Amino acid sequence: SRSIRLAVIPGDGIGQEVVAQGLKVLGAALPQDVKLETKNYDLGARRWHATGETLTDAELESLKDHDAILLGAIGDPSVPSGVLERGLLLKLRFAFDHYVNLRPSKLFPNTATPLAGRPDIDFVVVREGTEGPYVGNGGSLRTGTPAEVATEVSLNTAYGVERVVRDAYERANSRPRKKLTLVHKNNVLVHAGHLWKNIFDKVGAEYPDVTTDYLHVDAATIFFVTQPERFDVIVTDNLFGDILTDLAAAVTGGIGLAASGNINPSGAFPSMFEPVHGSAPDIAGTGKADPTATILSVALLLQHLGYADEAARIEAAVAEDLAERDAARTTDEIGDALAARVSG
Amino acid sequence: SRSIRLAVIPGDGIGQEVVAQGLKVLGAALPQDVKLETKNYDLGARRWHATGETLTDAELESLKDHDAILLGAIGDPSVPSGVLERGLLLKLRFAFDHYVNLRPSKLFPNTATPLAGRPDIDFVVVREGTEGPYVGNGGSLRTGTPAEVATEVSLNTAYGVERVVRDAYERANSRPRKKLTLVHKNNVLVHAGHLWKNIFDKVGAEYPDVTTDYLHVDAATIFFVTQPERFDVIVTDNLFGDILTDLAAAVTGGIGLAASGNINPSGAFPSMFEPVHGSAPDIAGTGKADPTATILSVALLLQHLGYADEAARIEAAVAEDLAERDAARTTDEIGDALAARVSG
Ligand SMILES: CC(C)[C@H](C(=O)O)[C@@H](O)C(=O)O
Ligand SMILES: CC(C)[C@H](C(=O)O)[C@@H](O)C(=O)O
Numbered sequence: 001s002r003s004i005r006l007a008v009i010p011g012d013g014i015g016q017e018v019v020a021q022g023l024k025v026l027g028a029a030l031p032q033d034v035k036l037e038t039k040n041y042d043l044g045a046r047r048w049h050a051t052g053e054t055l056t057d058a059e060l061e062s063l064k065d066h067d068a069i070l071l072g073a074i075g076d077p078s079v080p081s082g083v084l085e086r087g088l089l090l091k092l093r094f095a096f097d098h099y100v101n102l103r104p105s106k107l108f109p110n111t112a113t114p115l116a117g118r119p120d121i122d123f124v125v126v127r128e129g130t131e132g133p134y135v136g137n138g139g140s141l142r143t144g145t146p147a148e149v150a151t152e153v154s155l156n157t158a159y160g161v162e163r164v165v166r167d168a169y170e171r172a173n174s175r176p177r178k179k180l181t182l183v184h185k186n187n188v189l190v191h192a193g194h195l196w197k198n199i200f201d202k203v204g205a206e207y208p209d210v211t212t213d214y215l216h217v218d219a220a221t222i223f224f225v226t227q228p229e230r231f232d233v234i235v236t237d238n239l240f241g242d243i244l245t246d247l248a249a250a251v252t253g254g255i256g257l258a259a260s261g262n263i264n265p266s267g268a269f270p271s272m273f274e275p276v277h278g279s280a281p282d283i284a285g286t287g288k289a290d291p292t293a294t295i296l297s298v299a300l301l302l303q304h305l306g307y308a309d310e311a312a313r314i315e316a317a318v319a320e321d322l323a324e325r326d327a328a329r330t331t332d333e334i335g336d337a338l339a340a341r342v343s344g
Numbered sequence: 345s346r347s348i349r350l351a352v353i354p355g356d357g358i359g360q361e362v363v364a365q366g367l368k369v370l371g372a373a374l375p376q377d378v379k380l381e382t383k384n385y386d387l388g389a390r391r392w393h394a395t396g397e398t399l400t401d402a403e404l405e406s407l408k409d410h411d412a413i414l415l416g417a418i419g420d421p422s423v424p425s426g427v428l429e430r431g432l433l434l435k436l437r438f439a440f441d442h443y444v445n446l447r448p449s450k451l452f453p454n455t456a457t458p459l460a461g462r463p464d465i466d467f468v469v470v471r472e473g474t475e476g477p478y479v480g481n482g483g484s485l486r487t488g489t490p491a492e493v494a495t496e497v498s499l500n501t502a503y504g505v506e507r508v509v510r511d512a513y514e515r516a517n518s519r520p521r522k523k524l525t526l527v528h529k530n531n532v533l534v535h536a537g538h539l540w541k542n543i544f545d546k547v548g549a550e551y552p553d554v555t556t557d558y559l560h561v562d563a564a565t566i567f568f569v570t571q572p573e574r575f576d577v578i579v580t581d582n583l584f585g586d587i588l589t590d591l592a593a594a595v596t597g598g599i600g601l602a603a604s605g606n607i608n609p610s611g612a613f614p615s616m617f618e619p620v621h622g623s624a625p626d627i628a629g630t631g632k633a634d635p636t637a638t639i640l641s642v643a644l645l646l647q648h649l650g651y652a653d654e655a656a657r658i659e660a661a662v663a664e665d666l667a668e669r670d671a672a673r674t675t676d677e678i679g680d681a682l683a684a685r686v687s688g
Contacts, residue, residue, distance in 0.1 A: 075531070081541075082534035090532070114569045116460040133477075133498070138535040144542065148502040150535040154477070158492040185583070187419070188434065190426035191482040191494040197425075198488065218590035225458045225569060225594050239529070243587060246562035250569050 003035035004305060007066040007270065011044040012084075013279030014289035014331075015072025021291030021335025022070055022298045025317075028339040029302065029310040039066070043088055044279075045076035054087030060095055068301050069272040072294065073279035086136060093129050096269035098262035099160065100167050101129035101238075102300065103245040103276060105228075110323045111253035115225060121252050123231035126168040127241025129262055131160040132192070134238040156192040156237070161199045167265060168235035169207045179232035180204075181213040183220045183240055196237065220244060224251060249276055253322075256290030259297040261304060271304050273297040287330035292318055295338055317341035347379040348649060351410040351614065355388040356428075357623030358633035358675075359416025365635030365679025366414055366642045369661075372683040373646065373654040383410070387432055388623075389420035398431030404439055412645050413616035416638065417623035430480060437473050440613035442606035443504065444511050445473035445582075446644065447589040447620060449572075454667045455597035459569060465596050467575035470512040471585025473606055475504040476536070478582040500536040500581070505543045511609060512579035513551045523576035524548075525557040527564045527584055540581065564588060568595060593620055597666075600634030603641040605648060615648050617641040631674035636662055639682055661685035 008023070010016040023038065030036060041059060048054055063069060074089045093101070107113055107121035131154075138152035165182075172180040182200045186193025197214065204212050215223065217240045223230055224247050236244060249258035258276035275293030283289055299314035317338050329337070352367070354360040367382065374380060385403060392398055407413060418433045437445070451457055451465035477498040484494035509526075516524040526544045530537025541558065548556050559567065561584045567574055568591050580588060593602035602620035619637030627633055643658035661682050673681070 081531045081537070085531040086534060114459050114461075116458060133496075134532055136534075138498075138533070140535045140539060142502075143539075146502050146506070148539055150500045150539040152477075152498040152500075152533045152536045154482075154496040154498070156494045156496075158486075158490050162490070185586075187425045187429040188478055188583075188586075189482070189496045190430060190480075191484045192496045193425070195484060195487075195492055195494040218587050221565065221587055221591040222594040222599065225591070226598075239532075242529075242532075243562050243565055247565040247569070247591070250566040254570075255566065 001033050001035060003037060004030070004068070005066045006036060006038045007041060007063050007069040008038050009041045009043050009069060009071040011072040011074045011279060012046070012076045013073055013281040013284040015044070015074070015279050017284070017289050017331050018275060018291040018294040019070060019072040021331060021338075022294040024335045024339045025295045025314060025342055026298045026302075028343040029298070029314055030307070031310070044074055044084060045079045048079055048084060054084060055091055063092070064096075064269060066270045067305060068270050070298065070301065071272055071274035073275065073277065075279045076281055090134060090136070092272060093262050096262075096272065097264045097266075098129045098272060099164050100261075100263040100265055101127035101241060102261040102263055103127060103241070103248070104259065105245070105248040105252045107252045108257070108319050108322045110325070111257065113251055113253060115228075115251050119227070119229045121228045123228070123248070124171065124233055125241055125245050125248060126164060126171065126233060126235045127245060128160065128164045128236070128238050131156055132238035154189070154192055154239075156195050158195065158199060161196055162203060165199050165203050165235055168233055169203055169210055172210045172233040173207050175232055177232040178209050179211045179213070181215055181231060181234045183215050183217050183234055183236040183244065185217050185240070187216060192237070200235070217244070221247060224248060245276055255293070257292050257296065259293050259300055261297065261300040263304060271301075273301040273304075287332065289331045291331050291335050292322075292338075295335070313342050314338070345377050345379060347381060348374070348412070349410045350380060350382045351385060351407050351413045352382050353385045353387050353413060353415040355416040355418045355623060356390070356420045357417055357625040357628040359388070359418070359623050361628070361633050361675050362619060362635040362638040363414060363416040365675060365682075366638040368679045368683045369639045369658060369686055370642045370646075372687040373642070373658055374651070375654070388418055388428060389423050392423055392428060398428060399435055407436070408440075408613060410614045411649060412614050414642065414645065415616055415618040417619065417621065419623045420625055434478060434480070436616060437606050440606075440616065441608045441610070442473045442616060443508050444605075444607040444609055445471035445585060446605040446607055447471060447585070447592070448603065449589070449592035449596045451596045452601070452663050452666045454669070455601065457595055457597055459572075459595050463571070463573045465572045467572070467592070468515065468577055469585055469589050469592060470508060470515065470577060470579045471589060472504065472508045472580070472582050474582075475500055476582035498533070498536055498583075500539050502539065502543060505540055506547060509543050509547050509579055512577055513547055513554055516554045516577040517551050519576055521576040522553050523555045523557070525559055525564075525575060525578045527559050527561050527578055527580040527588065529561050529584070531560060536581070544579070561588070565591060568592060589620055599637070601636050601640065603637050603644055605641065605644040607648060615645075617645040617648075631676065633675045635675050635679050636666075636682075639679070657686050658682070
């Protein structure tokens with residue numbers, strides 16, 4: 001019989017609450033014969049305050065021994081900025097070679113968008129996840145003095161860019177509109193930018209059916225608000241992808257609905273699924289957190305593990321639920337409603 | 345009698361057309377006793393194709409000998425990406441130490457915004473102009489091969505950050521709402537980010553009346569579309585400022601209205617004023633280019649040179665004109681209408 005070994009990292013703030021609903025819906029969606037084994041990892045701010053640890057080598061080893069990871073949210077104002085982000089979240093993305101950071105954006109019917117005229121939005125951002133300005137390669141000299149100099153190095157390799165660009169072409173090729181847009185800033189960041197653009201063009205020759213486009217990141221933000229329907233698949237670097245996917249979430253109903261997968265397509269390491277939103281300590285414990293982003297991340301997880309029908313059922317349940325949603329429902333009520341739709 | 349020695353760089357595409365209107369309105373706005381001397385510089389794509397030059401040392405020297413520079417737009421698809429941007433536009437910003445890249449965003453009455461509900465938008469972005477990822481410090485190894493590695497280095501100094509942060513506090517302190525928001529990504533780019541945040545906090549102690557706030561760049565893009573009225577003055581680095589100001593232009597009526605000043609506050613070098621938009625070769629010669637961004641840049645230029653009343657008259661003329669604007673007017677007609685309002 002089939003089984004899924006799932007590592008669960010609820011993390012901080014609303015992370016705990018939304019992950020509970022994600023697991024509820026996962027349980028409801030899975031076929032009877034699939035055995036779900038979950039293992040909880042106590043990682044995040046509480047743990048760091050208690051022990052000073054962000055993620056031990058032993059934990060990293062143990063996480064490897066799973067089919068996937070479900071993560072809630074990491075971060076708390078009581079922890080210095082960067083400690084948990086670099087020491088835990090990015091450490092996982094880099095250690096497990098999550099080079100495809102997949103972030104779909106879809107404006108569901110009946111959800112609120114700040115955009116007038118409700119454009120038809122349905123695109124997916126393929127954000128590179130293991131290179132670029134996120135590598136942590138930098139430092140500072142004479143720190144804290146008037147003579148301080150601080151650097152951040154963006155590292156980009158043909159190896160790393162080609163594999164993610166290829167993944168994006170594959171995705172574009174399998175979607176009805178078959179359109180791929182590269183976003184970078186190759187008129188200023190000429191070295192990294194030209195590497196991206198050359199590889200984008202080279203790999204494109206293998207996908208004659210895919211229409212391609214290039215936009216500078218600044219211009220891309222304009223189209224996100226004036227003409228988001230022009231996008232189908234977008235491929236971009238780690239930092240631009242970070243920025244664009246928050247903006248994408250904002251225009252498609254808010255960060256409460258934005259799901260993501262940190263994917264290692266080779267399968268050598270477990271992929272990790274998480275809502276795009278943060279730990280939102282201001283609303284933790286109030287029941288106001290929207291678990292939908294986590295539940296849609298569970299759909300991405302199922303898709304990745306080969307349960308395409310179950311993933312589609314969750315997506316459909318979310319669409320139906322949003323169409324009827326009452327703004328006053330709690331985290332728990334939304335989770336219950338979606339679990340009921342998925343199993344019913 | 346007073347005089348202004350103005351260097352004019354019309355540049356490419358619609359640059360020529362919008363600069364002509366900017367000069368028209370400048371002439372109309374200036375008091376009779378001010379002598380305006382302009383000198384034209386033939387720089388941009390045409391020149392590069394003809395001579396291979398982007399900006400000679402002699403031209404750079406000669407430009408110094410002016411009170412200000414008015415620039416239209418630089419760039420053409422026929423020139424490899426980066427050649428004119430790095431060799432001309434950024435060269436000027438860096439050589440003339442334009443460390444305050446000032447970009448006001450205001451939603452004028454009656455202009456189109458893609459945002460539903462028409463929020464009240466009136467903020468200014470102080471974008472650092474001489475450091476960060478724009479320094480051009482990077483390279484590539486084994487270029488064009490599958491083993492290529494390309495880097496981009498963001499350089500940040502306490503010297504460079506403190507002066508622009510201080511400028512932003514001064515601006516915030518002189519505005520009614522007295523609010524300053526720092527935008528960075530200090531949970532990932534920890535070295536540069538902590539330098540910015542530490543200096544922001546330190547200088548802030550000297551401005552007790554200014555309310556401060558910090559946002560990660562990804563979160564800032566969300567607020568630009570969901571709650572732009574929360575911003576008053578924003579200070580940020582070169583790259584984040586580039587991205588945010590295009591988004592700001594988009595939500596406040598489009599890139600046709602977005603003005604900017606590249607300012608050297610010390611006065612050691614001439615400051616340079618330019619629309620945020622590019623050369624738009626697709627509409628060059630059609631009369632469709634909106635010269636308003638250039639005309640508002642002329643207002644910033646006058647403000648910088650101490651002609652505050654004249655600058656205010658241009659701003660008022662633009663506001664009145666936009667309130668009555670007929671979408672069908674040409675570049676020239678808009679320039680004429682604004683010149684008439686300003687002189688009348
Ligand atoms: C928390 C932070 C490190 C993270 C990122 O920048 O990648 C987040 O913003 C995201 O988009 O997942
Ligand atoms: C043309 C380009 C180099 C420039 C920049 O990135 O600064 C432009 O986008 C701007 O914002 O003025």
